[in-house]
Amino acid sequence: MSARARIVGWMLAVVGLALSVSIFATWTILLARLDDRMSLELSNEAEKLRRYAASARDPATGHMVTDVEELLTGYLAINAPDRWETFFSIIDGKADRITAIPPPVRLDTDDALVARLARATRPDDGEVESARGTVHYAVIPVTVRSDPRPGHFVVAILYDRHRDEIADAMRVLGISALAALALAGAAGWFVAGRVLAPVRLVSQTAEQISDSTDLTRRLDVPGDDDVAALAATFNHMLDRLEHAFVVQRHFMDDAGHELRTPITVIRGHLELMGDDPRDRAETLALVTDELDRMNRIVEDLLTLAKAEQPGFLDLHDVEVADLTVSVVAKARALGNRRWRVDEVAEARVPADRQRLTQALMQLVANAVRHTTDDDLIAVGSAVRDNRIELWVRDSGPGVAPAERERIFGRFVRGAGRTVMYEGAGLGLAIVRSIAEAHGGSVRVTDAPGGGACFVMNIPMWDLWGASDEPRPRALTAEMGPVRVACGHGGGAGEPDLDRRG
Template sequence: MSARARIVGWMLAVVGLALAVSIFATWTVLLARLDVRMNLEFTNEAEKLRRYAATAHDPHTGRPVSDVRELLTGYLAINSPDRWETFFSMVDGRADRITAVTPPARLDTDGDLIKVLAAATEPAYGDTESVEGTVRYAVIPVRVAADPRTGHFVAAVFYDRHRGEIVDAVRVLGLSALAALGLAGAAGWFVAGRVLAPVRLVSQTAEQISDSADLTRRLKVTGDDDVAALAATFNHMLDRLERSFAVQRTFVDDAGHELRTPITVIRGHLELMGDDPDERAETLALVTDELDRMNRIVDDLLTLAKAEQPGFLAVEEVELADLTVSVVAKARPLGDRRWRVDQVAEARVQADRQRLTQALMQLVVNAVRHTMDDDLIAVGSALRDGRAELWVRDSGPGVAPADRERIFRRFVRGSGRTGAHDGAGLGLAIVRSIAEAHGGGVRVADVPAGGACFVMTLPLART
C-alpha cells in the first residue's frame, strides 16, 4: 500500500471514529433529554391540575366543585395535550372522558391498562405498549371531599414517536457524517498527493539516476516544510555524489594519463635489457627512478582526490608565526639558497597545520626548482584586510603573466623549467586544493624586483 493511501486511510479512520463517537454522544444526550423532558412534562401537568382543583368553581352555583367527574371534565376541557400526548380521566376505575385531540392510539380502551391505573393510590409513573409503540404515562389520583368516588387523571406520552424523531435526526446526522467523510477522503487524497509529490519526485529521480550515469538532475525546492527539507537534503546528497563521481573519474583519468608514460619507459627498458652487468645496473637504476616517480604521482593524485572529500582537514588552532619559522627550518636542507623569513603574523587561525605545511613546502620545492645556488627564497606571513596571508617568494625567473592561472591546473608545467627538474605538474594543483579546502585561495603576486611570489590567503575564522 502506498504512503498516500496509508495517510488517507489513517485520516479517514480517525475522522470516522471521531464522527462515530460524536453521533453516539448526540444520540445518548438526546435520549436523556427526552426522558428529562417527559418527567418535567408530567410534573408540570400534576402541578397544573393541583392549581385548577384549588380554584375550580361550579359555573351555575359559583361554589367550589364538589363532583370529581365534573372536576376532571372541566380540566380536560381547558388543557389540551401537546403533540403525541393524550389526557383522559377515570372515575371509579373506569375510563370516563378523553381530550378532543385524537391520539395516535386509544389507551382508555385498554382494559388491562385501566385496571393498573385504577389501582394507583398516589401519583405513579410507568410504561406500556400500544399499537404505536412504547407509551410513557403518569396517573394522578383525584379526590373531592363531597364526592366518595375516586377519580384519576392520566397523562400519556407516545415515547416511540418522540424517539423516532431523534432516530431520524441521528440518521440524518450519520448520513451527513458519511458524506463529510467521503469529501474529507477525497480532499485528503488530493492534499496528500500534493504534499507527497516531492517524495515521489525524489523516488523517480533516484530511480532515473540508478538507471543512468546522469547526476545533474535536481529537485525543485519550494516552501520551508519537512518535505522541502527532504528535497534539499536529497539535492545536497546528489551534489556530494556528483562531486565524488567527478573526483573518481578525474582520478582514474589522471592516473591513466600520468602512469602510462613511466610504465611504457619501464617496459621498454626491460625489453631491451641485455646481459651486460653495467647495462643491467643502469636499467635497474632507471626503473627504480621511474617507480619512485610513479609513487610520487600516485601520492599526489590521492591528495587531490581526498581534497574533494569531507574529513580532508584536521582543523586545530595554528600559530602563524611558529608555522612560518618552522617551514623555513625544514626547507634549508633542500638547497644552497639564501633562506629568509620576510615577516611573521602574530595571530592564530583555525586550520590544518599539516596541510598548510604541505602546501608551503610544495611552494618551497617549486622555488628551489626554479632558482640557482645562492638565490633568495623567503617565507612570510601577515594579516591583511581581515585575512591571513602566507607566501613564498624567490629571485628566480618568475612566472609569465599568461601562465599565472594556468599553472595551478593539473599536469600543467610552467615555462623556465629544466629537464632535470621536470615534475608531474601536480604540486601547484595540490597547493590550490589545500587553500580552497580552508576557504581561501592561492595566486601569483607581482614582484617589482623580479622573481616569483606565491601567496596563500586564509580566512581568520572558518565558517
C-alpha cells in the same frame, strides 16, 4: 503504507472522532431535554386540571358541577392532548372516558393497571411498558365533595415515540456525517496526491539515478513551497555529486595516464635491451629513474588521498622561526641560488611541522626548478591578523595571472614550462591540501621585483577549537603594521644569507 494513505487515514480518523463525539453529545443532551419536557408536561396537566376544577360549571344549568364524572368528562372534552399523548378518566376504579382524538396508546383497557392507578390518593407519576413501548404517565386523584365516587385523571405520554423522533434525527445526522466524511476523504486523497506528486517524482528520479550512472538528470518542480525547496536541494546535491564524479573520473584518467607513461618507457627500454654490458647499465639506470618517478607519483597520490582523511595532521606547537630557518638550511642543498630568509615570525602555532616542511620544500623545489644560478630564492614567515604567513619567493619568471588558480589543481603543469623536467603537477596540489588541512589557504602573487611568491596562510588558534585551555599565543602578540606578503623591500640592498648551495 504510502504517505498519501497515512495523511488521509489520520485526517479521517480525527474528523470521524470529532463527528462521533458531537453526535453522541447531541443525542445525550436531547434525551435529557426530553425527560425534562416530559415531567414538565405531566405537572402542567395536573395544574390545568386543578384550575379547571376550581371553576367548572355545568353549561346547561350554570351551577357548579357536583358530579365527578361530569367534571372529568367536561375536562376531557375541552382539553386536547398533544402528539403521542392521551388522557382518560377513571371513575370509581373503572376506566370511564378517553379523549375523542384516537389515542396513540390504550392504557384504559389494561384493567390491572387501571385498578392500580385508581388506588392513588395523591398525584403520582411513573412508567409502564405497553404494546407500543414505554409510556410515561401521571395520575391525578379528583374528588367532588357532593359525590362519594373517587375519580382519577390519567395523562399518558408515549415516551418511545418521542425518543424515536430524536433517534431519527440522529440517524439523519449520522448519515450526513458519513457522507461528509466520505467527501472529505475523497478531497483529502486528491489534495494529498497533488501535494505529494513532486515528492513521488523526487523518489522516482532518485531511483532512476541510482539505477543508472546518469547524473545529469534534474528535477523540475515549479513554485516556491516546501516540495520545490526539496527539489532544489536535491538538484543541488546532484550538481555536487556530478561535479565530484567528473573530478574523480578526470583524476583517475590523469593518474592512469601519468603512471602508464613510465611503464611504457620502462617496457620499451627493457624490450630493446641487448647483451652489451654498457647498454645494460644504461638501461638499468633509465629504468631505475623511471621507477623512482613512478614511486614519487604514487607517494604524492597517497599524500593527497590521506589529506582527505582525519588524522592527516600530527599537531604540536611549532616554532615558526625555527621552521623557517630550517627549511632554508635544507633547501640550500637543492641548488646554487642566492638563498635568503626574509623575516621570521617569533610565534608558536599548533601545526604539523613535518607537513609544513613538506609543503615549503615543495615550494622551494619549484622555485629552484624555475630559476637558474644566482637567482634569488627567499623564505619568510610573519604574523598578520592572527594568522601565520609562510612564503617562498623567487626571482624567476613568475606565474601568469591566468594560471594562478589553475596550477594548484592535480596533475596541472603550467603552460610556460621551458625546462624539460619530470614533475607530475601534484606538488602545488599537495601544498594546498596541507594548508587547507591546517584550516588555511595558499595563493601565489608577484614577488617584488618579478618572480613568483607563494604564500601559505595558517590560522594561529582555530585548530584548538573551543576548548577552555589557554590557547597557544603568538610570542609576538603585538603585530606591527600590516604589510603585504612578500612586499617588504624586495630585498634590494639587503645582504644575502648565502650564495652557495
